[in-house]
Amino acid sequence: MTDAPDHRPTMADVPIADRIARAMPLLLVPILLVVGFVAIGNPSSWLTLTVSGLAMGMMIFIMASGLTLVFGLMDVISFGHGAFISVGAFVGISVVLGLAEWAQAPSLLLNLGVVLLAVLAAMAVTGLLGWAFERVIVKPVYGAHLKQILVTVGGLIVIEQLIHVIWGPDEIFFARPEMLKGAFTFWGAALEKFRLLAVVIGLVLFVAMRLVFRRTRIGLIVRAGVENGEMVEALGYRLRLVFVGVFIAGSALAGLGGVMWGLYQEVITAGMGEEMMILVFIVVIIGGLGSVEGAFIGALMVGLLQNYIAFLEPKLALISNIGLMTAILMWRPQGMMPVVKAK
Amino acid sequence: MLMRLISGDSPRSRLLTALLLVIFFGLLFAPFLFPGVRALETAARICVFILLAASYDLLLGYTGVVSFAHAMFFGMGAYGVGLASQHMGRGFGSLIFGSLAGAALAAAFALVIALFSLRVRAIFFAMITLAVASAMAVLVSQLSQITGGEDGFTFQIPRALGPANRMGEFGGINITGKILNYYVVFFVSLALFLSLLRIVNSPFGRVLQAIRENDFRAEAIGYRVVRYRIIATCISAAVAALAGSLFALWLRYVGPDTTLSFAIMLDILLMVVIGGMGTIWGAAIGATLMVLAQTYLQNLMGSAAEATAAIPLLSRLLDPDRWLLWLGVLFILSVYFFPAGIVGRLRTGR
Amino acid sequence: MSDPILRLEGVHTDIAQYHILHGVDLDVPRGAVTMLLGRNGVGKTTTLRTIIGHWTARAGRIAFDGADITAMRTSDRARAGIGYVPEDMGIFSDLTVEENMTLAAVSGPLDPVRRDRIFAAFPPLRTFWRSAAGTLSGGQKQMLSIARAMAEERRLYLIDEPTKGLAPAIVSTMAGALRDLKTEGASILLVEQNFAVAKALGDHAAVMDDGRIIWSGPMQTLATDAALLERLMGLSMEQA
Numbered sequence: 015m016t017d018a019p020d021h022r023p024t025m026a027d028v029p030i031a032d033r034i035a036r037a038m039p040l041l042l043v044p045i046l047l048v049v050g051f052v053a054i055g056n057p058s059s060w061l062t063l064t065v066s067g068l069a070m071g072m073m074i075f076i077m078a079s080g081l082t083l084v085f086g087l088m089d090v091i092s093f094g095h096g097a098f099i100s101v102g103a104f105v106g107i108s109v110v111l112g113l114a115e116w117a118q119a120p121s122l123l124l125n126l127g128v129v130l131l132a133v134l135a136a137m138a139v140t141g142l143l144g145w146a147f148e149r150v151i152v153k154p155v156y157g158a159h160l161k162q163i164l165v166t167v168g169g170l171i172v173i174e175q176l177i178h179v180i181w182g183p184d185e186i187f188f189a190r191p192e193m194l195k196g197a198f199t200f201w202g203a204a205l206e207k208f209r210l211l212a213v214v215i216g217l218v219l220f221v222a223m224r225l226v227f228r229r230t231r232i233g234l235i236v237r238a239g240v241e242n243g244e245m246v247e248a249l250g251y252r253l254r255l256v257f258v259g260v261f262i263a264g265s266a267l268a269g270l271g272g273v274m275w276g277l278y279q280e281v282i283t284a285g286m287g288e289e290m291m292i293l294v295f296i297v298v299i300i301g302g303l304g305s306v307e308g309a310f311i312g313a314l315m316v317g318l319l320q321n322y323i324a325f326l327e328p329k330l331a332l333i334s335n336i337g338l339m340t341a342i343l344m345w346r347p348q349g350m351m352p353v354v355k356a357k
Numbered sequence: 358m359l360m361r362l363i364s365g366d367s368p369r370s371r372l373l374t375a376l377l378l379v380i381f382f383g384l385l386f387a388p389f390l391f392p393g394v395r396a397l398e399t400a401a402r403i404c405v406f407i408l409l410a411a412s413y414d415l416l417l418g419y420t421g422v423v424s425f426a427h428a429m430f431f432g433m434g435a436y437g438v439g440l441a442s443q444h445m446g447r448g449f450g451s452l453i454f455g456s457l458a459g460a461a462l463a464a465a466f467a468l469v470i471a472l473f474s475l476r477v478r479a480i481f482f483a484m485i486t487l488a489v490a491s492a493m494a495v496l497v498s499q500l501s502q503i504t505g506g507e508d509g510f511t512f513q514i515p516r517a518l519g520p521a522n523r524m525g526e527f528g529g530i531n532i533t534g535k536i537l538n539y540y541v542v543f544f545v546s547l548a549l550f551l552s553l554l555r556i557v558n559s560p561f562g563r564v565l566q567a568i569r570e571n572d573f574r575a576e577a578i579g580y581r582v583v584r585y586r587i588i589a590t591c592i593s594a595a596v597a598a599l600a601g602s603l604f605a606l607w608l609r610y611v612g613p614d615t616t617l618s619f620a621i622m623l624d625i626l627l628m629v630v631i632g633g634m635g636t637i638w639g640a641a642i643g644a645t646l647m648v649l650a651q652t653y654l655q656n657l658m659g660s661a662a663e664a665t666a667a668i669p670l671l672s673r674l675l676d677p678d679r680w681l682l683w684l685g686v687l688f689i690l691s692v693y694f695f696p697a698g699i700v701g702r703l704r705t706g707r
Numbered sequence: 708m709s710d711p712i713l714r715l716e717g718v719h720t721d722i723a724q725y726h727i728l729h730g731v732d733l734d735v736p737r738g739a740v741t742m743l744l745g746r747n748g749v750g751k752t753t754t755l756r757t758i759i760g761h762w763t764a765r766a767g768r769i770a771f772d773g774a775d776i777t778a779m780r781t782s783d784r785a786r787a788g789i790g791y792v793p794e795d796m797g798i799f800s801d802l803t804v805e806e807n808m809t810l811a812a813v814s815g816p817l818d819p820v821r822r823d824r825i826f827a828a829f830p831p832l833r834t835f836w837r838s839a840a841g842t843l844s845g846g847q848k849q850m851l852s853i854a855r856a857m858a859e860e861r862r863l864y865l866i867d868e869p870t871k872g873l874a875p876a877i878v879s880t881m882a883g884a885l886r887d888l889k890t891e892g893a894s895i896l897l898v899e900q901n902f903a904v905a906k907a908l909g910d911h912a913a914v915m916d917d918g919r920i921i922w923s924g925p926m927q928t929l930a931t932d933a934a935l936l937e938r939l940m941g942l943s944m945e946q947a
Contacts, residue, residue, distance in 0.1 A: 091480055091483070091484075093483075151689065154693060155693075160421050160423060161696070163423045163480075163483050164423070164626065164688070164692045165689055165692050167623075167626070167688075168686075169685075169689065170685075171681055171682070171684070172682060172685035172686055172689070174681075175679055175685060176682065178678070178679065178682075179670070179673045179674055179679065183678060231810070234802065234809060234810050237801055237802060238801075238802060238807075240801075241801055242799060244781075244793075244797070245797035245799070246810070247760075247761075247781040247782050248759050248781055248785055248791040248793070248797070249782075249785055249810060249811055249855070250782050250785035250786040250813040250859070251810075251813065252780065253782075288619070289491075291487075292487060292488050292492075295484040295485075295487060295488055298484070299481060299484055299485065303478075329499075332492060332499060333492055333496065335488070335492070336488060336489060336492045339485070340473070343473050343477075344473075347473075347476060347477050348477055353801070
């Protein structure tokens with residue numbers, strides 16, 4: 015028996031090129047920032063656009079994270095996700111309008127309190143709605159993609175129409191809480207307060223999600239389940255319960271994203287979720303279905319690129335996302351960081 | 358002879374056959390059976406949407422691929438005819454050129470999208486078509502110098518097809534160019550519908566069905582699954598564009614609301630699902646029902662909403678603008694409870 | 708023979724429209740290694756997957772330690788004490804070796820005594836404790852896969868082709884680890900293509916063909932009866 019024992023380290027065997035290829039997606043955002051800086055040529059404009067792009071990216075990420083996990087875990091694609099965005103926005107903004115006194119008071123504490131309450135209400139309602147949606151709409155069509163798409167589209171329409179029934183047919187215009195209006199000036203660049211808040215919330219959420227995924231058992235179960243759900247069950251976990259939990263959490267996050275997007279736009283419509291879904295899908299596809307990190311990078315790229323292009327060549331902004339998606343898929347047909355599926 | 362025309366794909370149910378014959382003869386003699394502008398509008402709409410739904414069924418029903426870009430392809434044909442007529446002058450040449458250009462563009466788009474998505478996962482296709490279609494809709498509304506934006510634009514069609522062309526009287530009805538136009542729409546739709554029937558009953562169609570039943574097995578037997586799906590996508594897109602051309606010809610108008618919008622896409626989905634996926638006949642039944650319902654049922658909702666105006670929530674639910682709500686509910690229920698649609702039900706005799 | 712740890716009675720399993728198991732009757736005795744043998748495609752893997760619950764038996768009965776588990780959830784079967792090592796090993800390649808083991812210890816933190824025993828059986832796992840499992844070699848992945856099943860107290864191990872594609876040195880490490888498991892009193896149902904390994908490890912054997920068990924008995928009988936071996940498995944003594 016001359017075979018060498020198979021105990022030698024295999025880590026060093028990964029060729030340098032492969033490692034760069036693996037890290038490449040992580041470099042894309044910095045590269046985009048630099049290219050944007052060079053193309054725009056004006057540091058203060060660049061800073062304004064960058065903050066606005068990051069804010070947009072963070073909000074899209076919040077909406078997309080749940081969707082990509084739901085897909086990764088159970089191979090379920092829910093077009094109904096957009097409905098949670100809209101419902102979240104309507105519930106949240108109703109709270110803001112209901113607490114108009116607090117919202118208009120020139121007190122940061124009261125204003126943030128209103129936003130917090132709006133967010134909590136939106137997340138509670140969309141979380142519950144997600145739970146119902148999973149039971150009524152999604153559960154009967156596990157494993158059948160065609161039916162899943164059809165039925166969840168149906169669910170999207172019904173929920174969107176119910177928003178019309180409850181809140182009336184028109185869009186709702188409103189003002190952001192007092193202290194979140196306006197902008198700071200920094201190095202000659204106008205940085206909108208709310209956008210900064212959105213960036214902070216997005217970052218905190220991303221870091222928290224990473225901690226959950228790395229440090230907790232439930233996080234490990236989710237990561238493992240995305241790769242090989244059957245094996246997670248064979249170890250003794252009920253994947254279905256985990257999935258329902260993720261679906262609820264993902265719906266609540268969509269609701270959070272909806273409130274923030276509403277506050278960002280200062281107008282909400284029943285169709286806003288459906289519109290956002292386009293961006294969310296693009297982000298999920300280019301990130302790689304099932305990958306939270308991929309969705310994060312994808313979302314930032316979509317946000318930044320859209321803002322840069324809108325400044326440089328407004329006409330192209332409409333199709334910049336499609337262009338980005340095409341480019342990424344030409345480079346990596348499965349998306350940037352596809353999840354390894356054991357099949 | 359008749360069996361050859363329908364490619365041997367008989368409806369296989371007496372009631373279904375009867376329904377189809379009613380639709381066929383109803384449409385064939387529509388100008389004489391149902392005089393009046395509105396009825397003729399509805400009949401032409403039915404012709405176009407039967408063709409459109411049938412072309413979508415080639416994709417959804419025969420290959421199991423969900424596309425959200427079908428309204429976009431439909432729009433490409435419509436805008437093709439509209440723009441050609443506007444820039445090349447009214448005439449049959451413009452109509453034919455515009456239709457062919459629209460169909461070619463649609464097929465090319467379908468090819469590119471399919472190459473990107475179907476090679477990876479069929480589910481990508483649904484998401485990518487949704488993204489592309491919505492970007493296209495935004496683009497069309499923004500490029501208003503060319504497309505007329507949200508309002509769309511009207512254009513002139515050959516005089517022979519216009520209402521001013523009076524060709525005499527038949528059976529108490531004035532035969533105008535408008536009626537001629539209707540028959541152009543009717544016969545072209547019919548010819549394309551029969552072609553689709555031929556395609557799904559050809560060896561190619563059989564392979565598509567084998568793929569839909571079990572793509573792993575089809576692959577194992579040696580069929581190039583992806584290639585078949587891509588070809589079906591392109592054919593389906595081209596036929597949708599031609600349907601769009603007919604629609605534009607009939608309306609003498611193109612705009613986002615009549616061709617590109619998500620609402621049209623939903624209509625198509627619903628027609629195919631309710632009629633019965635995987636049977637071209639189902640598309641005919643579904644499209645007819647949907648168009649009739651839209652034309653006549655929405656009014657009914659309006660009066661129902663007025664009648665219940667005293668009951669706040671109910672009247673809101675019955676508002677004609679909430680039409681989509683009920684369609685959505687109907688859609689979900691039909692996917693769950695009769696996925697084979699009306700045709701499937703009639704065939705199993707239940 | 709005392710009552711078996713696992714008993715299958717007339718188990719039928721369908722996968723989609725295909726009928727794979729045509730009434731499997733199988734007893735797995737306690738504290739012994741039972742080899743499940745047979746050519747490719749006769750239903751060995753499907754049998755294991757039906758026992759753990761990845762496929763549901765359409766008809767028949769599965770009893771584990773006397774209790775009917777036919778309709779039980781996979782996760783409950785695992786918690787009842789069945790460890791499963793699939794043919795593709797089912798490693799979570801995105802997770803580290805440590806995280807794989809943490810997950811495998813369903814009832815709480817991994818018991819240090821147990822961990823040390825696993826390290827002793829499979830030293831490379833200690834070396835690569837914090838590496839992503841996806842970067843391990845094939846043999847190391849197989850070790851991890853078995854180690855995961857050992858992270859909890861199990862009364863029955865279902866192991867699907869643990870020596871497939873492995874270098875001979877690793878094969879003997881595997882065989883040693885499986886023997887240790889048996890010594891500790893566990894029962895093992897092992898699918899194995901390598902007849903030499905099967906002969907060395909097995910106490911009992913069951914041979915499958917076309918979705919049924921066609922022979923079962925002591926491994927010794929099968930290994931020494933050339934005619935029987937030839938008839939059941941198409942193997943000649945030299946090949947064996």
